[in-house]
Amino acid sequence: MTSNVFLLCLSLGYAFGNPFSDEGACDPATRPRVIEANNVMFWSPNFRESNYPPNTLCEWVLRAPAGLDSGVEIRFGDFDVQTCNNCGCDYVEAFDGSDDSGESLGRKCGAATTPFFSFGNEVFLRFESNDDGVEGEGFNAQTIHTMVAPRECSLDYDPLVFTDASGVVRSPGYPEPYLPNLNCRWIISTPGAVGYKLIFDDPFSTENCCTCDYLQLNRGTSAEDTRIGLWFGQDAPYHVGSFGPDLFVNFASDSSTQWQGFQFTYEALYDEAEVLEWMKFSRRGYGPRFIEKH
Ligand SMILES: [Ca+2]
Ligand SMILES: [Ca+2]
Numbered sequence: 563m564t565s566n567v568f569l570l571c572l573s574l575g576y577a578f579g580n581p582f583s584d585e586g587a588c589d590p591a592t593r594p595r596v597i598e599a600n601n602v603m604f605w606s607p608n609f610r611e612s613n614y615p616p617n618t619l620c621e622w623v624l625r626a627p628a629g630l631d632s633g634v635e636i637r638f639g640d641f642d643v644q645t646c647n648n649c650g651c652d653y654v655e656a657f658d659g660s661d662d663s664g665e666s667l668g669r670k671c672g673a674a675t676t677p678f679f680s681f682g683n684e685v686f687l688r689f690e691s692n693d694d695g696v697e698g699e700g701f702n703a704q705t706i707h708t709m710v711a712p713r714e715c716s717l718d719y720d721p722l723v724f725t726d727a728s729g730v731v732r733s734p735g736y737p738e739p740y741l742p743n744l745n746c747r748w749i750i751s752t753p754g755a756v757g758y759k760l761i762f763d764d765p766f767s768t769e770n771c772c773t774c775d776y777l778q779l780n781r782g783t784s785a786e787d788t789r790i791g792l793w794f795g796q797d798a799p800y801h802v803g804s805f806g807p808d809l810f811v812n813f814a815s816d817s818s819t820q821w822q823g824f825q826f827t828y829e830a831l832y833d834e835a836e837v838l839e840w841m842k843f844s845r846r847g848y849g850p851r852f853i854e855k856h
Pocket of ligand 1: 644651693694696697
């Protein structure tokens with residue numbers, strides 16, 4: 563009877579998402595283990611019982627729902643993995659994406675509890691131990707769904723180039739508040755286009771300070787090209803016409819307050835007369851988006 567009650571409690575614990583459920587354990591027979599839920603613990607073999615064994619290979623894919631700048635943080639609790647030069651003996655390594663073909667997010671050993679942050683909604687994580695007879699206590703970690711800034715919002719990466727005839731450009735997480743310290747750069751460059759029309763959604767909102775958070779458009783491929791405009795606060799552009807084959811879009815935020823940001827739909831134009839018409843709209847502020855709004 564007692565054992566039946568115990569089993570019942572155990573199964574209820576599993577059913578209600580016990581963070582130490584078997585879902586996160588290293589299972590060498592299932593590689594990778596895919597964990598899609600939020601706040602799930604996972605750990606190296608024998609964690610809190612003894613050292614991890616030699617010659618072990620564990621792999622996980624930690625996945626957040628696909629969507630607006632959805633990301634994953636891997637937060638470590640305890641971490642004790644054999645220390646070697648360049649973590650060449652036993653290690654934990656994370657890769658961007660769902661397998662090890664993505665960019666490495668870092669390899670760690672020793673007592674390194676710094677978290678990993680994904681670029682997208684998936685991280686591939688590998689724990690491997692060798693056969694040199696030196697092991698550690700291992701690690702436990704938690705997968706946490708979060709919002710991440712896409713690469714094009716870091717000056718360490720190139721701008722994201724849109725080549726489709728139409729598309730959507732928005733601040734990360736829109737309409738949720740954007741992150742601090744962004745410098746996002748996009749280039750719209752549709753083959754054959756002579757210009758673009760842009761229609762902005764509601765809301766448009768940034769911190770009301772032109773050197774803090776702003777959206778800038780330039781006719782060309784960089785911030786050094788002719789500036790079409792710079793917008794901040796609640797002063798929405800509504801619609802913009804841009805002449806030329808390329809359009810540079812720059813959104814920047816500083817470390818202080820964050821607002822909802824912006825979103826616009828662009829459409830490539832192939833007729834110069836149409837481009838000129840849209841440029842009139844953006845100068846006079848009476849285009850269709852403005853009329854709908856007022
Ligand atoms: Ca070892
Ligand atoms: Ca700000």
